Amino acid sequence: MFTLWFMGRPAAGKSTLASRVEDRLVERGLDTENLDGDEIRKHLHPDLGFSREDRRTNNRRTAYIAKLLNRNGIPAIVGMITPFRDSQEQARDIIEDEGEFVLIHVKCSVEAAEERDPKGLYEEATKGNIEKFTGINHPFQEPLNPDIVVDTETQSIEDGVEHVLGELTEQGIMDEDIGSEYNFSITSKEEREVTERLRSLGYLTSR
Numbered sequence: 747m748f749t750l751w752f753m754g755r756p757a758a759g760k761s762t763l764a765s766r767v768e769d770r771l772v773e774r775g776l777d778t779e780n781l782d783g784d785e786i787r788k789h790l791h792p793d794l795g796f797s798r799e800d801r802r803t804n805n806r807r808t809a810y811i812a813k814l815l816n817r818n819g820i821p822a823i824v825g826m827i828t829p830f831r832d833s834q835e836q837a838r839d840i841i842e843d844e845g846e847f848v849l850i851h852v853k854c855s856v857e858a859a860e861e862r863d864p865k866g867l868y869e870e871a872t873k874g875n876i877e878k879f880t881g882i883n884h885p886f887q888e889p890l891n892p893d894i895v896v897d898t899e900t901q902s903i904e905d906g907v908e909h910v911l912g913e914l915t916e917q918g919i920m921d922e923d924i925g926s927e928y929n930f931s932i933t934s935k936e937e938r939e940v941t942e943r944l945r946s947l948g949y950l951t952s953r
């Protein structure tokens with residue numbers, strides 16, 4: 747089993763690529779678990795902030811969860827800044843106990859990320875309203891040995907997704923035709939639609 751660990755600076759495109767790749771894996775019949783960084787922080791350790799040590803703890807705990815998923819046959823997808831090389835390497839060490847670890851550097855210059863700024867955080871950070879914001883007033887260390895690099899300034903979203911899937915096949919992480927014969931799964935978009943429909947019919951009461 748494997749973990750796809752998408753890392754990169756804020757607004758590089760980690761969540762976008764992670765969810766698109768997830769959809770493609772699900773289409774192939776691989777039920778993956780997407781350990782979304784915001785969800786992990788909210789539900790697992792809302793007490794953690796953005797100091798060096800808190801980020802390392804966040805990354806380490808997430809790697810441990812991915813390892814447990816892999817141990818039980820579930821592919822994991824992670825999207826986290828993972829700004830420190832020691833954490834990038836530690837995640838590999840933890841996960842390689844049980845599965846294959848694929849470090850995907852979602853690469854983008856700080857200028858392009860500031861331009862995108864989907865959450866308005868770069869603007870706030872440059873005004874001095876956010877302490878320790880990655881790339882502005884806190885470090886971001888590019889990985890030394892990424893397994894895959896996606897440059898989101900030169901590759902479109904679709905190109906990035908194809909590049910990741912191509913590399914996974916090329917590097918022997920995933921068979922090209924895996925799951926194609928027995929594909930009973932639904933994409934995350936379909937899952938959201940079904941969930942909304944069930945909720946509107948009154949079958950689901952809480953999120």
Ligand SMILES: Nc1ncnc2c1ncn2[C@@H]1O[C@H](COP(=O)(O)OS(=O)(=O)O)[C@@H](OP(=O)(O)O)[C@H]1O
Binds near residue numbers: 783784802804865877
């Ligand atoms: N100070 C500071 N620095 C960086 N990011 C910040 C900060 N404060 C809040 N946020 C938001 O938190 C998201 C990053 O959380 P991560 O868990 O991926 O970060 S880390 O790996 O622990 O460094 C990150 O999300 P992404 O933009 O998706 O990367 C931000 O939306």
Ligand SMILES: Nc1ncnc2c1ncn2[C@@H]1O[C@H](COP(=O)(O)OP(=O)(O)O)[C@@H](O)[C@H]1O
Binds near residue numbers: 759762862902906
């Ligand atoms: N080639 C690309 N790959 C990924 N995202 C891109 C690309 N070009 C533009 N974007 C946009 O950049 C933004 C990245 O946001 P997001 O995926 O939340 O980044 P992150 O999770 O790294 O903070 C999205 O609005 C996305 O549509």
